[in-house]
Amino acid sequence: MTFVSHRHPAGAGATAPVQTFDPQAVRAQFPIFREPRARPLVYLDSAATSQKPDAVLEAMGRYYSTFNANIHRGIYQIAEEATAAYEDSRRRVARFIHAGSPREVIFTRNSTEALNLVAHSWGRSRLEAGDAIVLTVMEHHSNLVPWQLLASERGIELRFIPVTEGGELDLAALPRLLADGRAKLVSVVHISNVLGTVNPIPEIARQAHAAGAVMVVDASQSVPHCPVDVQALGADFVAFTGHKMLGPTGIGALWGRRSLLEEMPPFLGGGEMIREVKLTGSKWNDLPWKFEAGTMPIAEAVGLGAAVDYLESLGMEAIFTHDRELVAYAMERLREVPDLEILGPPADRRGGVVAFTLDDIHPHDVATVLDADGIALRAGHHCAMPLHERFGIPATARASFYCYTLPEEIDALVKGLHRARQVFAR
Numbered sequence: 001m002t003f004v005s006h007r008h009p010a011g012a013g014a015t016a017p018v019q020t021f022d023p024q025a026v027r028a029q030f031p032i033f034r035e036p037r038a039r040p041l042v043y044l045d046s047a048a049t050s051q052k053p054d055a056v057l058e059a060m061g062r063y064y065s066t067f068n069a070n071i072h073r074g075i076y077q078i079a080e081e082a083t084a085a086y087e088d089s090r091r092r093v094a095r096f097i098h099a100g101s102p103r104e105v106i107f108t109r110n111s112t113e114a115l116n117l118v119a120h121s122w123g124r125s126r127l128e129a130g131d132a133i134v135l136t137v138m139e140h141h142s143n144l145v146p147w148q149l150l151a152s153e154r155g156i157e158l159r160f161i162p163v164t165e166g167g168e169l170d171l172a173a174l175p176r177l178l179a180d181g182r183a184k185l186v187s188v189v190h191i192s193n194v195l196g197t198v199n200p201i202p203e204i205a206r207q208a209h210a211a212g213a214v215m216v217v218d219a220s221q222s223v224p225h226c227p228v229d230v231q232a233l234g235a236d237f238v239a240f241t242g243h244k245m246l247g248p249t250g251i252g253a254l255w256g257r258r259s260l261l262e263e264m265p266p267f268l269g270g271g272e273m274i275r276e277v278k279l280t281g282s283k284w285n286d287l288p289w290k291f292e293a294g295t296m297p298i299a300e301a302v303g304l305g306a307a308v309d310y311l312e313s314l315g316m317e318a319i320f321t322h323d324r325e326l327v328a329y330a331m332e333r334l335r336e337v338p339d340l341e342i343l344g345p346p347a348d349r350r351g352g353v354v355a356f357t358l359d360d361i362h363p364h365d366v367a368t369v370l371d372a373d374g375i376a377l378r379a380g381h382h383c384a385m386p387l388h389e390r391f392g393i394p395a396t397a398r399a400s401f402y403c404y405t406l407p408e409e410i411d412a413l414v415k416g417l418h419r420a421r422q423v424f425a426r
């Protein structure tokens with residue numbers, strides 16, 4: 001196959017031609033692909049977690065071996081170096097997502113914690129019985145369960161934007177969900193981890209704001225894969241997770257609009273998040289440290305900063321172009337497999353994710369057959385049980401791509417799926 005260059009990053013119109021990169025050269029910078037194995041690793045599960053380049057592992061190793069110390073406390077040299085590296089990562093992340101200020105970037109453990117932070121801190125201080133929260137049927141459990149907990153505690157109503165048969169949001173329903181003025185928060189995934197659908201966040205945010213609601217975006221699958229400008233999205237809070245963007249596990253971030261963050265009470269209490277503590281009360285630290293209690297994942301933050309540098313060196317538009325070319329190729333080739341049904345929209349309206357069913361063969365069986373060929377394919381509900389219920393199926397198989405994915409790996413997937421049909425005598 002040949003790769004043609006697209007010109008459309010997520011949500012944007014036509015722009016200048018996108019630079020491209022050589023995925024083979026990228027791959028060579030990931031130790032997991034250099035590891036000698038009986039069969040080469042065909043890793044098609046980057047939506048679950050990405051692989052890590054040398055640059056990230058080296059940055060973390062350098063922290064531990066040359067300036068390991070706690071941050072914001074020591075006045076000796078390596079403690080100052082550690083603090084500088086941690087805060088420098090925050091600045092890089094802020095620049096990467098076009099935040100107005102690094103103070104709007106709060107490090108968390110992952111997206112899940114970032115969304116829980118909003119639910120606990122903003123939600124518990126602002127919402128009361130009779131209010132409503134608008135979500136969608138395509139949310140990951142991370143963007144459902146925190147709101148369910150809050151809703152049952154406070155007597156808040158949950159409302160859902162439906163998903164069409166084609167796997168897109170039925171936005172015609174949104175005005176009705178917002179009409180009575182009771183919806184105080186709208187929280188939507190930017191790119192679905194199952195359908196790959198790229199949701200029109202600026203339009204949803206515009207309607208949410210017009211109705212007096214704040215807009216939360218689960219950007220777990222978009223910040224790693226396409227250019228994201230949190231200000232252009234029109235959101236108030238954006239959550240994302242480091243391990244899906246070439247960084248380590250244990251680090252993620254919440255971007256929040258400064259005026260909202262300033263007014264919010266702390267999420268977790270303890271060291272670091274305070275300015276002054278008396279026995280019976282405390283004063284909180286400034287942003288962003290008010291939300292960073294206890295010793296933070298310092299090495300992981302350093303690793304995330306290195307991941308951002310690496311992604312920027314490839315170019316986010318180029319990464320998204322690569323994802324889209326792969327998903328278009330995958331959808332075309334998967335059509336050759338009899339009885340295979342793909343969920344979600346056409347390739348030009350999705351990110352690098354393709355979930356499918358294969359006749360009535362259970363996706364776990366499909367994944368097991370492919371595993372014998374060295375292919376790592378995800379099977380299950382992908383933490384989106386209500387979405388699967390919407391389509392009347394318990395599970396799907398899912399292939400997902402990233403900057404190191406090669407078209408030959410999609411060929412291997414298609415071959416493996418033909419084999420799975422033979423094994424189950426279809």
Ligand SMILES: Cc1ncc(COP(=O)(O)O)c(C=O)c1O
Binds near residue numbers: 111143192193
């Ligand atoms: C869309 C989406 N939201 C949230 C998450 C949760 O990410 P984490 O487990 O890193 O918090 C994921 C991870 O699979 C995801 O795909």
